[in-house]
Amino acid sequence: MNVLYGMLQPDEGEILVGDTPIKIKGPSDAIAAGIGMVHQHFMLVPVFTVAENIMLGAERVKGGFLDRREARREVIDVSQRYGLSVDPDAMVEDLPVGIQQRVEIVKALIREVDLLILDEPTAVLTPQETEDLLRVMRSLRDSGKSLVFITHKLKEVKAIADRITVIRRGRTVGTASPDTSEEELAALMVGRSVILAVDKQPRERGAPVLDVSGLAVDDDRGHRVVDGVDLTVHGGEVLGIAGVQGNGQTELVEAIMGLRPTLAGTVTLDGRDLRGRSTKDILATGVGYVPEDRSADGLVKEFTIGENLVLDLYDRPPFGSRWAMDLDAISKSAKERIAQFDVRTSSEHAPSSSLSGGNQQKVIVAREMSRPLKLFVASQPTRGVDVGSIEFIHGRIMHERDIGTAVLLVSSELDEVMALADRIAVMYRGRIIAVVPPDTPREDIGLLMAGVVGAEGRP
Amino acid sequence: MNDSPPNPATTTEAPTTAPPADKEGEPRSLGRLFLHNLWTANTVTVTFLAVVLAMVIGGILIVVASEDLHPLYGYFFSRPTDALTASWDKVSEAYLNLFRGSILDVAAIEGWINGTGRWHLAFFPIAETLNYATPLVFTGLCVALAFRGGLFNIGAQGQAVMGMVLAGLAGFALPLPPGLHLLVALLAGAVGGLVWGFIPGFLKARTGAHEVITTIMLNYVAALFLNWLLLQNGVKDPARLDPISKVVHSSAQLPRLLGSDLRVTLGIVLAVLAAWGAAWMLKRSTFGFELRAVGANPDAARTAGMSVGRTTVVVMALAGALAGLGGSTIVLGAQANALTGPAAGTIGFDGIMVALLGRAKPWGVVGAALLFGALRAGGNRMQSYSGIPLELVTVLQALIVLFVAAPALVKAIFRLRAARAARLETSVTKGW
DSSP: OTTTTTSSOOSSOOEEETTEEEOOOSHHHHHHTTEEEEOSSOOOOTTSBHHHHHHTTSOOEETTEEOHHHHHHHHHHHHHHTTOOOOTTSBGGGSOHHHHHHHHHHHHHHTTOSEEEEESTTTTOOHHHHHHHHHHHHHHHHTTOEEEEEOSOHHHHHHHOSSEEEEETTEEEEEEOTTSOHHHHHHHHHTSOOOOSOOOOOOOOOSEEEEEEEEEEEOTTSOEEEEEEEEEEETTOEEEEEOOTTSSHHHHHHHHTTSSOOOEEEEEETTEEOTTOOHHHHHHTTEEEEOSOIIIIIOOTTSBHHHHTTTTTTTSTTTBOSSBBOHHHHHHHHHHHHHHTTOOOSOTTSBGGGSOHHHHHHHHHHHHTSSOOSEEEEESTTTTOOHHHHHHHHHHHHHHHHTTOEEEEEESOHHHHHHHOSEEEEEETTEEEEEEOTTSOHHHHHHHHTTOOOTTOOO | OOSOOOOTTTOOOHHHHSOGGGGGOOOOSHHHHHHHHHTBTOHHHHHHHHHHHHHHHHHHHHHHHOGGGHHHHHTTTTOHHHHHHHHHHHHHHHHHHHHHHHTOOHHHHHHHHHTSSOHHHHHHHHHHHHHHHHHHHHHHHHHHHHHHTTOOOTTHHHHHHHHHHHHHHHHHHOOOOTTHHHHHHHHHHHHHHHHHHHHHHHHHHHHOOOHHHHHHHHHHHHHHHHHHHTTSTTTBOTTOSSSEEEEOOGGGSOOBSSOTTSOOBHHHHHHHHHHHHHHHHHHHBHHHHHHHHHHHOHHHHHHTTOOHHHHHHHHHHHHHHHHHHHHHHHHSSSSOSEEEGGGGTTHHHHHHHHHHHTTTOHHHHHHHHHHHHHHHHHHHHIIIIIOOOTHHHHHHHHHHHHHHHOHHHHHHHHTOBOOGGGSOOHHHHTTO
């Protein structure tokens, strides 16, 4: 897709618009050819207004000055034409994510594109916002625009698409119609049949393992993003934290792991206070941690797979001592882990950067599960991971739960939380606003994620 | 659907299990593999071609700088052979002297065989190369270790100077028996550099002060401290008018390995040991693992429970100690026997170039230090025999590093195939 939008150059092959082959050397060529793109990460200037952002790159000039009035008029015009209500004078940083995305779409439409590419647009949206987006996409389609919708969420594909193309490892592996079942689509994506449902046996929960009460944490800019969180995770239980990204989940988990200072409240593991202890200590007491951002925090990409498999175990027997590491033991254990966790690689000496996202994630999960655990903390464990790996990782998480480990699962994918969790805590603006059972209707949880606390909300 | 899912029991998804290497029909035989690798832009090829390119440009500079050639170029278009032949003679003679001064002097060997010269003259060039390479191995390792830890240590110069100062002070001020005296002097040198490396490491870990800024500033402090010290009573040699310290006792000097005529000291042995130690540390020690992890991805290192701050401090202190030892090998070795302002030369800054050329790998650093040592040793002879200023050697060194740091340039000039290895280690460029 980056090739289509001119951000990368093709090695071979050609791009046809209509019947004419074109060369796209940069985004401006793409726009001229009628191709627009909404990126997964928005390309907006937070301190500009909506109209200013939309103008950016195609500034209206009148007598050497920016013509803001004309820009505003255009924004209002386009947003009315396609039913995309945005306020042209709002500051972008004040807008919710769903509206920011709308701004991106308006930005593309104003440049009169015929083809709009949406790259994983729903990853950052609540279920309700996703519904809105799908509605907008339908109205765009009906007004004659072509849309390319890239996603790994099968439900959404089925809901919106007229035609489905499945790409696996850089190749088109098949096309399907929207009435194909989810299982068939997943099978196409992975190349074999997958079990989408998680096998969750009922299980008695054990004693409380992790207890968080009154926790308050600031983010890097000093804003209070976790504001009085209380939660308890029991042994043999998966506590899922649902919530739209950016409601304090990241900071909550970092505070539990000793990566971020706690400002108030307590965090105890088996009755022992974790506050003020180093991450190394916390990991050593039997906590496994899968960080949210795999490539930033989970792996050292330059390291080999074997090295990454001992990233937090390198100085403990059998892998090492105070001074030296036992490279043979590391390599032997790595071979076992690679087989056990189905990491697709040629050798444990290959750099981790050679692995696909799903296999990188399996390396992290393998590392964190290779010691006896009391608590397993998984933050977005399947983000950007292929369906086959998701199935595998979900299976391992359920296995940890079944052998009695307490599992804290943070995910912005509501389906994932609903499938795995025994209890779902909904986090909104730094607080747990409700704890609900996993069989609660999707819509109700969706409303909670948007901060709407209904009568049945409180536990 | 045009692609039915295969049976789940038997699938292992063939395309994913295949290694990514077999994309471009790997050549099978060893010889073809060798040729294939030779013309891909791997580190060895790029480095070699960088040296060649630097020599070519150096040759042009020699011609431009030689005034006796200028008249010949005055009638270049009527008789170009005059100018070209003379230029060729000039350049080839200069480079021949560079070679004779650093590696092998055929005349000296003939003399040794005929009995007209003494044996050590045959080894003189190599000995000089080792002599100049010794401190560069230490400062190169210093910069390389810091690189691997994600730090851009510009302070090798200051650390080396402080090492030299303390080693020199211990060398002439302490009355100790031979052997022990040398050991104490070396230790003092290491401590001097260690402290000078610890300070920026500590400031970085505690306050986030960027090590580039702090180490540059500490370079000035070290240099000026040395100048001040040389004027103090008890340090300054009372028999001399110029700022020079007392002479290091012979009990604290590094012993010469091949007789007093050749300037090969125990220092080169220590340098190789240091490189071996650094290589072991990076590959096999837990601290080396932490260092590399912190250098490549500090966030992941922190998440895995490593202390980024502690690692930073220790890396800088260790790097400083290495540079301090490098400075010590100057004042305790064959290049000087007393402290002076310019005694340390620019070994710290040269260490940055050596580390870049050696791609921040310990044995690469040793190779690069030998190359730079050879250029320096040969440059001395080139200056006295061919009249080419020693500065040309500095230009050559800089050009080599320039071409190595910009492998795309070398690749374009020689039309090499792309290879991943040609890029400098990411840790090298990540320092900023």
